[in-house]
Amino acid sequence: LTxxxxxxxxxxxFGNPFV
Structure with missing residues (x-):
């Protein structure tokens, strides 16, 4: 696990890509 x-x-x- 990283x-x-x-x-x-x-x-x-969360369904939200942290970009």
Whole structure:
């Protein structure tokens, strides 16, 4: 598990890509 992976997981959960 990486920080980037965690961010992606959160993005999918919230449905908002953090860009």
């Amino acid at each position: 920080i980037y992976g965690l961010v992606v997981a959160l993005a999918l959960l």
